[in-house]
Amino acid sequence: MPDPQPPSPEVFDKYSDITHPDAFPEALSLLKSLLTDSTIKWESNGDRNGVELYYYQPDPPLPAPICRGVGTFPAGLTAEQILPTIHQIACRKNWDERFKLGFPLLRYSRKLVRFYAVQKGVGEGWFTIVSPRDFTGYSGHVREVGDDGVTRNFYLQTSAEFEDVPDVEGFVRGWTNLAGWVLEEKAGEPVKCSYIVKFDPKGSIPANLVAQVVKDTPACIDKVRTFIEKNGLVPYVNMHDEFPxxxxxxxxxxxxxxxxxxxxxxxxxxxxxxxxxxxxxxxxxxxxxxxxxxxxxxxxxxxxxxxxxxxxxxxxxxxxxxxxxxxxxxxxxxxxxxx
Missing domain, CATH: 2.60.120 (Jelly Rolls)
Structure with missing residues (x-):
């Protein structure tokens, strides 16, 4: 079966109307809560090359625990320099080994799009252990300057249902409540990065594989860092500058x-x-x-x-x-x- 294909370029000749106006703001609110709520009892999930790994399983339990990674980038790098490696799909293939393909479906503004993405399965044909998962929803950027003098750059994705994005044969439609990056900048300090993911893989996945995904996913911070160290900066236009x-x-x-x-x-x-x-x-x-x-x-x-x-x-x-x-x-x- 051929892979899903991106829409024609003409789709992006105008900004589209948002079908779910509350979806992205609610996901941003969830990200901020998971980032700052001191009552959440995060459990350590080890360390990966200086990236601290955590998980949180509330009561009643979720299909997969919420996972979180915390690390820093080398001094001298700015959030604007790091963001393209995170949000550009061509780069993601290098730091997320489970990612298969993805593309924007509609554009709502410079900073907000509807996305479609596919995560690889495990095994093929009769030997399939886990079917590929596909996801669709909203993906976007927000920047805020806090009273503490820290500039926080949020990049996040959240799932939504669309009548014009039907299920694809051979894929299980997963659900991402939140896949959120936070790059924190403060004068004289290296960029601090948090990556928090809350998702429901849907369908059937062995518990040991879910546990591995929960541990590996936030460790992507280290892979993004390694990608930049190895390849340098990719060409980009600052996401948060005024664009004419x-x-x-x-x-x-x-x-x-x-x-x-x-x-x-x-x-x-x-x-x-x-x-x-x-x-x-x-x-x-x-x-x-x-x-x-x-x-x-x-x-x-x-x-x-x-x-x-x-x-x-x-x-x-x-x-x-x-x-x-x-x-x-x-x-x-x-x-x-x-x-």
Missing amino acids: GQLRQEVLVGEETEINPENGEKLNDAGFRLTFSWFGAVGSFDINFDERWENGVKIDVEEGTIDEDLELKSTKGKVTVTVKEGGKDKKLKLIVSKA
């Missing part, structure tokens, strides 16, 4: 290393290519990339015209995109990759 225009797509795609068939030498390094598409509005924004890229980035303008619609100015670690009057309300599209 209406975003259509912001998709990162992994690139394979090209090999010269004649001598076997590498023609390029494997990396990531960012597709950024939007309806223009007069103003500017930055496309950021790893400052260690000595040759900067290559930008292909697939929609729009340089000088007439927009201007590009490159400096260390970023390219400033300025949309001119000629680009107002036009469909613009840039492809950004390592030069």
Whole structure:
């Protein structure tokens, strides 16, 4: 059976109406409660390379205990630099071994989408132990500055039911009350990260596998950290800056290393290519990339015209995109990759 496929790009030509206006705010409220409620009796689930692992099973018990991880990122990294590795699907495949595929279905704003995702099963055919799980719901970003001087960057997903997202043959539709990341920034301190997940896998899963998922899931903090240390920063646009225009797509795609068939030498390094598409509005924004890229980035303008619609100015670690009057309300599209 072929895998589910993402919708056509035209779906993102306008922002959609939210079917469940309370779903995302309620999930955010749950995340904040699980993050700060001192009465919750979290049980230690060990440590994974400096990431503290916890679980909590209330009474009456849930189908799976709530799990939580707490760790820090190396000094010098900002939340905006870390977030793309967490929310971009091309990166997730590298730090979540159970993740199979995913994509946005609708866009409600720059920071909120409807998502669809599939987690791998265990075994195949007659030897299937656990069927693949698929999930759909809302995924989005929120930033808040607390009275304690800490800036908290929330990125979370929560399940919802949609009539136009029917069950898929061969998959069990799982339910995620919350899969939430919190990146906390305070001047002079490294970014603190918490990852909290409350889910119902539905269907039948052996208890030992549920226990392993509860332990492995919050340990993804370490895998995100390792990914950044190994691969550097992927190209990104700050999530919480004011953005001029209406975003259509912001998709990162992994690139394979090209090999010269004649001598076997590498023609390029494997990396990531960012597709950024939007309806223009007069103003500017930055496309950021790893400052260690000595040759900067290559930008292909697939929609729009340089000088007439927009201007590009490159400096260390970023390219400033300025949309001119000629680009107002036009469909613009840039492809950004390592030069």
